[in-house]
Amino acid sequence: MKINLIRTFSGLAPNDANAEEFLKKKKLGSILSADVKEIRNYAFHKKLFALLNLGFEYFEPGEVSSKYGVPEKQFERFRKDVIILAGYHHTVIRLDGTVRVEADSISFAKMEQETFDGLYSAVLDVLLKRIPMLQKMGEEEINKAVDKILTFA
Numbered sequence: 172m173k174i175n176l177i178r179t180f181s182g183l184a185p186n187d188a189n190a191e192e193f194l195k196k197k198k199l200g201s202i203l204s205a206d207v208k209e210i211r212n213y214a215f216h217k218k219l220f221a222l223l224n225l226g227f228e229y230f231e232p233g234e235v236s237s238k239y240g241v242p243e244k245q246f247e248r249f250r251k252d253v254i255i256l257a258g259y260h261h262t263v264i265r266l267d268g269t270v271r272v273e274a275d276s277i278s279f280a281k282m283e284q285e286t287f288d289g290l291y292s293a294v295l296d297v298l299l300k301r302i303p304m305l306q307k308m309g310e311e312e313i314n315k316a317v318d319k320i321l322t323f324a
Contacts, residue, residue, distance in 0.1 A: 172193060174186075174187075174189060174190035174193050174194075175187050175189075175190050175210065176190060209283075209284060210279065211279050211282070211283070211284045211287055212284060212287075214321075215284075215287065215288075215291065216277075216279070216287070217321060218291070218317060218321060219277070219287075219290070219291050219294065221317045221320040221321050222291070222294060222295060222298070222313070222317050223246075223249070223250050223253065223294065224246075224320060225298075225305075225313065225316055225317060225320060226249070226253065226294075226298040226302055226305060227244075227246050227249050227250075229302050229303075229304040229305055230244065230249060230302055231244075232244045234303070250274075251273075251274040252274075253294055253297050253298065254274040254275065254277065254290070254294065255272055255273075255274050256297045256301070257290060257293035257294045257296070257297045258293055259274065259275040259277075259286075259290050259293065260272050260273060260274055260275055261273060261275060277290065295310065295313070298313075299313075
């Protein structure tokens, strides 16, 4: 069973009704074994998506072109590409022997908070480098805009 605990001055305590109910059923002095993992900051996760949404809003596909054409303006692809450009990716060798670069998962189960903190900073750097409108805004104004987006979310 998975339960959520919170660190208090007196030790670990239940953080929700499920954890409280589970612990009530155990006798005092019971020894429990657990694999402990700190849960990532959900508010910061939302902040990353607000930053990505801001970048996507100002992204113009015509600013980038290749021999294959210009990128499509599609949020999910934009999100993955920005994460890759931020350096959070892995390579996959396909059955036909070709190589594809895929964005690392940012799910709570796959990425620790410390790594996620670095990702946020790297994503901000990528957006500042690649999106002219955000270059004009600068980091402080971008953070204000992200905070504003979060108040409406």
